[in-house]
Amino acid sequence: MILSSASPAGVVLTLAAAAAYALPAAGAARLSEQAARRGLLAAWLLHAATLVWGLFGDTPRFGFAPALSVTAWLVLTVYAVERQMFPQLRARWALAGLGAAAVVLALVFPGTPLHVASSPWLPLHWALGVAAYGLFAAAAVHAWLLQRVEHSMRNAAEPQAGMPLLTLERLTFRFAAAGFVLLSATLVAGIFFSEILYGRAWRWDHKTVFSVMSWVAFAALLLGRMRFGLRGRRAVNVIYVGSLLLLLAYVGSRFVLEVVLGRT
Missing domain, CATH: 1.20.120 (Four Helix Bundle (Hemerythrin (Met), subunit A))
Known part of the structure; x- marks a missing residue:
């Protein structure tokens, strides 16, 4: 565990990604379709940045929570592609909540240092x-x-x-x-x-x-x-x-x- 093993840059990226996910998830009824799409895209990009930093940053680490975070990001990627083909697909808010939980969990439990x-x-x-x-x-x-x-x-x-x-x-x-x-x-x-x-x-x-x-x-x-x-x-x-x-x-x-x- 814990936050003490995370770098300041990693913490900032993670909290930004979690906030970006939480905004469309919590404000589903108040956001327009375009605003919600942009918010989820920003969260997806920030999530990708946290994954890259975790794997290639100062102290590369991996474990159960980063694995879940990568999985959540892949599911969101699939959803983004599918929305282009099936605009009627409705799972944005649930997946935004999943993404927020995944990035926070990976911050709390960053895993163990990767060996060569x-x-x-x-x-x-x-x-x-x-x-x-x-x-x-x-x-x-x-x-x-x-x-x-x-x-x-x-x-x-x-x-x-x-x-x-x-x-x-x-x-x-x-x-x-x-x-x-x-x-x-x-x-x-x-x-x-x-x-x-x-x-x-x-x-x-x-x-x-x-x-x-x-x-x-x-x-x-x-x-x-x-x-x-x-x-x-x-x-x-x-x-x-x-x-x-x-x-x-x-x-x-x-x-x-x-x-x-x-x-x-």
Whole structure:
């Protein structure tokens, strides 16, 4: 933990990003569409600056909270791209709140100092894993939106996500499939190239077990979709379970080490 390990520049960037996120999240009813879009863009840029500073600043650090912060930023990036294609998508305020919480959490728990990589390929391996986190998080957000639309339809109300049910369903499974590909590549690299990446033989540990369990859950989801037309609440629940298992693989283990056990 803590703020004492953060540089003044990092603290200023983080607080600015959190404030920029909080403004559109708290003032949803009072801001115009253009003002809200500009505010979220400013927050997104400041968030990116905090991530760059955390990884390449005076003392590069990484841990469970920065991993969550990167994931939140990737989800917001996906949302920004999607809004260009589907202007009716409505999740800005929830995602702004998520971004604010993520940057503050990364300030309080900045992680441990990064050591010199044992292999030039190690950053690529990490990038694959973090990208998989982001895509599965995007799938989980879309699954949540899917549930909101289904609930609204059952109650004969206007869909709260502002998007057709089938469009949301297609997007949800596309993100899940893309995340599955990246997770597969991450696992293959970790299993077969562990000595090159980490300088040690591959072994089963809690991180690997949870990652493989997540892979199995998403493999079952995609196979069930192709073979049996799996959809609706069952599919959403599998997405939630698979995403939670992957979250436990790195974020959960680092949380235990950094916060519960106090190890660096």
